[in-house]
Amino acid sequence: xxxxxxxxxxxxxxxxVLLGEDVTSRSDFWPPMGGCQAAAIVRPANTNEVSAVLxxxxxAGQAVVTHGGLTGLVxxxxxxxxxxxxxxxxxxxxxAIDTVNRTVTVGAGVPLxxxxxxxxxxxxxxxxxxxxxxxxxIGGNIxxxxxxxxxxxxxxxxxQLLGVEAVLADGTIISSLNSVIKNNTGYDxxxxxxxxxxxxxxxxxxxLRLRPLPRTCNTALVAIENFDHLGxxxxxxxxxxxxxxxxxxxxWNDFYSLITGDGSKHGHPLKPEHLFYVLLESTGGHxxxxxxxxxxxxxxxxxxxxxxxxxxxxxxxxxxxxxxxxDDIEGLTMxxxxxxxxxxxxxxxxxxxxVDEVRRQLSERWPNSQMVxxxxxxxxxxHLVLTVGSHDPAExxxxxxxxxxxxxxxxxxxxxxxxxxxxxxxxxxxSRSAEEITLMKTLKRALDPKNILxxxxxxxxxxxxEQ
Ligand SMILES: Cc1cc2nc3c(=O)[nH]c(=O)nc-3n(C[C@H](O)[C@H](O)[C@H](O)COP(=O)(O)OP(=O)(O)OC[C@H]3O[C@@H](n4cnc5c(N)ncnc54)[C@H](O)[C@@H]3O)c2cc1C
Numbered sequence: 355x356x357x358x359x360x361x362x363x364x365x366x367x368x369x370x371v372l373l374g375e376d377v378t379s380r381s382d383f384w385p386p387m388g389g390c391q392a393a394a395i396v397r398p399a400n401t402n403e404v405s406a407v408l409x410x411x412x413x414a415g416q417a418v419v420t421h422g423g424l425t426g427l428v429x430x431x432x433x434x435x436x437x438x439x440x441x442x443x444x445x446x447x448x449x450a451i452d453t454v455n456r457t458v459t460v461g462a463g464v465p466l467x468x469x470x471x472x473x474x475x476x477x478x479x480x481x482x483x484x485x486x487x488x489x490x491x492i493g494g495n496i497x498x499x500x501x502x503x504x505x506x507x508x509x510x511x512x513x514q515l516l517g518v519e520a521v522l523a524d525g526t527i528i529s530s531l532n533s534v535i536k537n538n539t540g541y542d543x544x545x546x547x548x549x550x551x552x553x554x555x556x557x558x559x560x561x562l563r564l565r566p567l568p569r570t571c572n573t574a575l576v577a578i579e580n581f582d583h584l585g586x587x588x589x590x591x592x593x594x595x596x597x598x599x600x601x602x603x604x605x606w607n608d609f610y611s612l613i614t615g616d617g618s619k620h621g622h623p624l625k626p627e628h629l630f631y632v633l634l635e636s637t638g639g640h641x642x643x644x645x646x647x648x649x650x651x652x653x654x655x656x657x658x659x660x661x662x663x664x665x666x667x668x669x670x671x672x673x674x675x676x677x678x679x680x681d682d683i684e685g686l687t688m689x690x691x692x693x694x695x696x697x698x699x700x701x702x703x704x705x706x707x708x709v710d711e712v713r714r715q716l717s718e719r720w721p722n723s724q725m726v727x728x729x730x731x732x733x734x735x736x737h738l739v740l741t742v743g744s745h746d747p748a749e750x751x752x753x754x755x756x757x758x759x760x761x762x763x764x765x766x767x768x769x770x771x772x773x774x775x776x777x778x779x780x781x782x783x784x785s786r787s788a789e790e791i792t793l794m795k796t797l798k799r800a801l802d803p804k805n806i807l808x809x810x811x812x813x814x815x816x817x818x819x820e821q
Contacts, residue, residue, distance in 0.1 A: 358414050358438075359394055365406045370397040370444070382432050382439070384425045384486075392419065392433035397441050401519060401527055401558040404440065408556070409525030411438060417809050420552040422494025423465060425486035427695065428775030430498070430551045430811055442493050445558060451476040456564040457516060457533045462493025462557045466500075469562065478564040481508035485681060493557040498773045499549035506732035507600040507637075508565065511548070517561035518544035522554075523802040533561045546797070551773050552808040554801045568600075568637035572648035573673040576655070577628035577663040581706040584630055587660050588702075588732055591634060594651035598644070601635040602732035603680050606709070609726040612689055613682050620679050623665045632661075632731075633680050680728070683739075690724055690741040694750060696757050699734045700766030708764055709736075715756045716740065735770035758784045774812045782812070792818050 363371045372380070372395040380390045398404045411418050419433040421441040433439050442463035449459040453476055460469055466480075467487040473480040482495060484502030494500075496518065501510040508514065517532035530543050547557050578584055584604060592599050605613075611626040624631065638644040648666075655661045667673040687693040700708060709727050716723045720742040729736030738757065742749055758768050762784030769778055769785075782791060795816050798805070805816060 358410055358416055361410050362394075362396055362407055365410075366396055366398050366403050370399070371395075372397070377439075381424060382419070382421065383429060384427060386424060390433060390439065391435050392437045392439040393435065395421070395439040395441055397444050399444050401521060401529075404521045404556055404558055405525045405527050407440065407525075408521055408523060411806055412524045412804060415804050415806060417806050418556075419808055420493070420497070420556050422463065422491035422497070423486065423489040425490040426494065426498060426775060427697075427772045428769070428777040430773055430775030430808070432776055434810075440556065442491065442556075442558070445493075447559075448472050451478065451564070452533070453478065455533060456566075457561055458564060459517075459531065459533075459559060459561050460492050461559055462491060462496070464492050466490050466492060466495060473564050474567060476564075477567055479567045480514070480562060481565055482511050482514055485683060492560055492562070496548055496557050496560060497550060497552050498771070501730070501733065501735070501771050503603070503730070504600050505730060505735075506602055507598075512545065514563050515544060515548065515560060516563050518547055518557055519559035520547050520555035520557045523804065523807050527558075528555065531559060531561050535563070546801075549773065551775060551811055553798055553811055554807065556807070566639075568639065570638045570641050570644040571635060571673065572637075572645055573633070573635045573667040573676055574648070574652060575623050575665050575676050575679075576632050576634065576652065576661040577624050578630040578632060578661050579628060581630070583660050584632070584731060585702045587632065587655055590655060590660065591636075591651055592732075594654070595636045595647060598636045598638045599634065599732070600637045601633065602730070603633040604729060604731040604736075605631040605633070605680065606727040607631075608724075609686070609728040610679070612726055613679055613685055618685075620675070620682070623676060623679075624663055628662065633676055686726065686739050690726065690739055692741060692743075692745040694740050694742070694753055696738040696740075697729075697770045697772050698736060698738070698757070698761055698766055698768060699770035700736075700761060700764050702731065702734060704764045704766070705731075705736060708760055708766070709738075711760045712738065712757055715760070716742065716753070719752070719756075733770070754781065761785075776811060779812055779814055 377390050377395050379388050382390045417437045419437050419439050421431050421439050445461035445463035447461040451458045469480045481504050495511045499510050499512050517530050519529045519531055521527055547555050607629050610631045614620045614622050636648050652664050723742045725740035758781040767785045768781050
């Protein structure tokens, strides 16, 4: 290791090779609490430096763990004792925005929020949005195929990505910085790196697709008494709003009552007695007609008893107050301590029975357990946040088994957003067939034959026989 570190120092400069306490004072998970165990953290300035570092690591068989903003929640960035961390924190360039083609080229270490702000200054929208926007990076977003609040309208980052530059395990630079929407010249190589969690290559730059900045935004919180009405209401609003529905967030009563309960800072925009709450939003281009269309669609839903109550935000502040309820994950995890957090996907028609089954099994084993449910229902993605009063690994494992086995039986997905990392790899077989996992390993071996890029993430072993 010492020999490599010396050579790497010549490439990136001594101030960009962190050792000892400079490493342990940093974290490799969220929320950051220090304790990174890597042998060294290297901070290259550009793609050529990443390539030169990887060439050395490849020759020496040195394991490399890539760090973005460290907001991933499945242990994907966790580094072991002998690992070398490659942090992209210095690669924060944002090119001039092309307002005609609506594109921007950014370094992989740029925080998501910086891209959103740069787009807005140019009168455009970068529609990817998630709670960790201030810390998470575009490289990390690509490596995890991040989604978030507006997936229902714009899709995940996969749909916002036109081109990628990445460095392979042996240092080869794949500069695929395409900037046109239509490009069918052979395999779409950028997609190889989307959701690959740092195991197939290190993303160094990306060309992102921007959209027109919406001029109007209509937001409402509505109450619903019947799970079947949720799907119907979603379909009706989507049709009535002509493709402008940009958020459809559902909170089960347990979530809403907990967050707006006694002593809460949020108040009660709607009484806490309803079974479900939907926070929905539509963005568009014409103030009066968008407002009229939004309110008419809600009135129609009220008239047909699909929804039982509704409050429409009358100002930016009221909109923010409604979103603050949905986004109060900190309040949630403090109330349900120690929290266990799951992000899963399944067909909307299956969700009600699934949630009932998990809740029943949890309370049979832990009578004092508590669980709340919420999520981006429009994308089939819900979050379960629960506590069984313990973080003991055996108890956590028992909870995971309940949550994922019930999901596997319904052909659900064990990771809607956060990836597999270390924490979910044992359960991958619930959502992927043996043949799919074998093909993934074949790809990994082809691109990284020495298994130096984020080894042990997604799969415990690259042997075909071990899932
Ligand atoms: C409060 C909060 C809210 C969140 N909400 C959402 C949400 O709504 N939707 C969602 O999808 N996720 C969400 N997340 C999870 C997380 O923010 C995303 O997974 C994010 O995309 C991770 O980006 P990062 O830069 O922090 O990556 P990191 O955590 O640093 O890394 C994540 C993985 O990507 C790899 N990686 C990082 N950078 C690169 C690179 N340049 N090249 C190759 N591999 C790389 C790492 O090795 C690791 O495996 C949330 C997290 C928090 C804390």
